[in-house]
Amino acid sequence: MALTLKMLDGVCHLNKCHWQNGFLFRPLLEGCNPRWYSSYRRPGMPPDKMPPWKRIDFSFQKGVEGIKTHFERFKKEIVDHVKGPEGRPLKQYMAEQTRVFWEFRSEEDLNKWIISSDVEIGGKSEIYLELGKNNQSAVLSGTLNTDVPRDGETRYSGYCSMKSKPHLVAFDRKKHYDWSNFNSLYLRVRGDGRPWMLNICTDPYFSHNKNDLYHYFMFTRGGPYWEEIKIPFSKFLFSSQGRIQDQQHALWLDKISTLGFTLTDKVNGPFQLEIDFIGLIMDRAHSEECAYELYERNPKKPKK
Template sequence: MVFACDRLKPGMSFPKATRLLSLRSLTSVHQQHLLPSVPTRLVPSRTLIQNEYRRPGKPRENVLPWQKIKFDFSKGLEGIKKHFALLMKEVTDPWVGPEGRPLIEHMLEQNRVVWEFRGPESLEEWTLSSDREIGGQSEIHLKLGRNHTTCFLYGTLCSAPPKDGETRYSGYCTVRSKQPLASFDRKKHHDWSSFNSLHLRVRGDGRGAHWQDVKIPFSKFFLTHRGRIQDDQHPLWLDKINTIGFTLGDDADGPFQLEIDFIGVCKDPAHTEEFAYEKYKRNPQV
């Protein structure tokens, strides 16, 4: 399931490329300004790190699973060292405090930067996807900005559906953070239960040409599934956040651009709202 939010604080404009901001949680179990000349480091699309999209009617590859495995002793040894180092960190960190920090530091924390773009390795934490996976024409790219201190999310949106006689709608681009992993590729989650707002420093592509500090309370996120708002709403599970994503799909065809400095979370003492939407059951008990 995905929690989506399309609200900002009063007086703030919404950058074109952040029409839909989503947080993925374990709730189901889950002409324009030109880009400056900057070094390019493209992020692989989702099809390169997940299962490739297979169109209806297309036969499956007749390849056995073990035939795709590439055996490399040196890489296997590096992987073992990496995972045992992560396992050691998981064991020793609780002796110090949450996430390996002193308890008093954790209790007094008001702001936390979760993602910042300060080098090529920071882009490896994100994955891109667009309607090209289903035959569309939209494009999305991610690269570092000047001096490797920001990142540029840019591309072109095209809502024309592919002429395959099957697909009726098209026109979306998405960037999503990867699922954090513990040792031996066990899934873990972001724990933001000490915070109540998402904090982003971004710059849009024309209608918001200046840097903006955007703070979105977690109480404003609502539950969706495959783009549909669900009837059974409940607050975001802040201790089990899997990923964060940005989706553009507003039928405004053409180029888009979003520059991101950092993405973090913060604790706003002035915000006391728990959940902004009505909670009810479709078949309440009498």
């Protein structure tokens, strides 16, 4: 077994094959670090002398159970597809006006999100996600620190973020959300007066669009009272690789991948954001498709 895994290790390094990401191998290989095939190593980290195949915990029983679970999910997908969109009758799906998409009532709800900060690049910011009082909300708290790490490469620091995990279906296939029946994002939050940036990532048609994002700011007023915030999707700004593009277009509501919150207001100190739920609404009074002027990239010059 050790010789077989060692040979697979060599083949993966030669062919850059991420075989451990497959749904058939993943349940069998518990405890395997998915980053072992990467050649990137942060400055100052000691070299890892343990071979990657020695860190693998092979479990045949867990593999069989995992494969059964995936086939059960696939069966449910087929049944839901026959019933209608998202497993509901078409009439009910088309008449829906509101929907609570994310709520925070248990640890399982918190596990649907990922938190990160500038610690990944050597920064000093801290962020925590936990359930609120009586398990009726999620509390996102921590400390923002804009000190730039002394690595000679990083120029800016000081950010904390929270991002939803991609929606996975049977065999770990990514499936995007369809929000085309709604035109506004609806949140019930309680903040400390800091501005947060909302980020929506769509499932790109091409690989070079993977860094495309849609942004809009959420301003919290602070204080002990909850506030309900409604943000039309037409207000979101289109950006690529962190730069707002001159050529704007409406958000692709039928290919939503993830939603995230980012704090980067360059103010050192503690922060706190409490979230009750994140929902969607259809505001019939709002008919705007895109709030920004659409310029042509290469406008034609008028003829003399």
